[in-house]
Amino acid sequence: MPSIYWEKLWEKISVGKTPSTTPIEEHFWSLLPKHSTILEVGCGWGRIVFECLKRGYNVIGIDINKNEVESLRKVLLGAKIDKKVKIYQESILSTSFEDNIFSATIMQGILSALHKDNRNVALREIHRTLAPFGYIHIAEFEFIFNDPLMQKRYKKDKLITKESGTLSIRNDLGQELYRTHNFKENELVRLITKNKFNIISLSKCTFLSYHGNKKPGILIIAQKV
Numbered sequence: 001m002p003s004i005y006w007e008k009l010w011e012k013i014s015v016g017k018t019p020s021t022t023p024i025e026e027h028f029w030s031l032l033p034k035h036s037t038i039l040e041v042g043c044g045w046g047r048i049v050f051e052c053l054k055r056g057y058n059v060i061g062i063d064i065n066k067n068e069v070e071s072l073r074k075v076l077l078g079a080k081i082d083k084k085v086k087i088y089q090e091s092i093l094s095t096s097f098e099d100n101i102f103s104a105t106i107m108q109g110i111l112s113a114l115h116k117d118n119r120n121v122a123l124r125e126i127h128r129t130l131a132p133f134g135y136i137h138i139a140e141f142e143f144i145f146n147d148p149l150m151q152k153r154y155k156k157d158k159l160i161t162k163e164s165g166t167l168s169i170r171n172d173l174g175q176e177l178y179r180t181h182n183f184k185e186n187e188l189v190r191l192i193t194k195n196k197f198n199i200i201s202l203s204k205c206t207f208l209s210y211h212g213n214k215k216p217g218i219l220i221i222a223q224k225v
Contacts, residue, residue: 108139
């Protein structure tokens with residue numbers, strides 16, 4: 001199945017190599033009460049985990065990459081800050097968490113990392129585990145309309161990924177590292193709102209890609225309804 005292949009790619013990424021460059025909308029933090037518990041989906045090597053801890057929040061991090069999870073656990077233990085954070089090897093498609101327990105969820109480039117058949121599944125799981133009126137922070141690379149080279153790239157990669165706007169990211173040797181989707185704004189908004197979230201802010205900014213290139217991005221804060 002195609003969705004299984006996508007997951008296997010992410011599971012094989014080396015420790016510290018999981019892309020983690022997208023920013024957090026500053027307003028997001030002001031919405032959360034002190035001592036809130038935040039779920040970070042796709043915590044990787046821990047950039048956002050440490051950002052949450054720095055601000056005094058409790059954090060649950062999940063990732064499907066076993067090596068990243070084990071490495072981050074060791075780092076947190078060595079820094080003696082593991083009491084406010086727990087890291088699990090889990091998929092957002094089906095977690096072991098109870099209903100209505102998280103004040104907020106952070107997903108940085110996660111919807112794009114999922115096969116199109118699984119994006120709704122992930123958002124439904126987040127909705128289930130969020131507390132009533134809890135918040136979700138989403139950051140995604142935006143589809144690029146006005147660049148002929150990117151239009152060529154989208155067309156070429158669609159032959160591989162079978163979805164317009166979905167790219168096959170490769171290393172310098174041409175080996176496929178992972179696949180990621182660039183969202184059109186209305187596409188991302190529809191995906192979020194149809195899964196019972198109310199968007200309270202949407203902003204655009206520049207993200208850095210895996211290869212260090214500047215690309216347009218979308219930041220969304222939404223609330224569970």
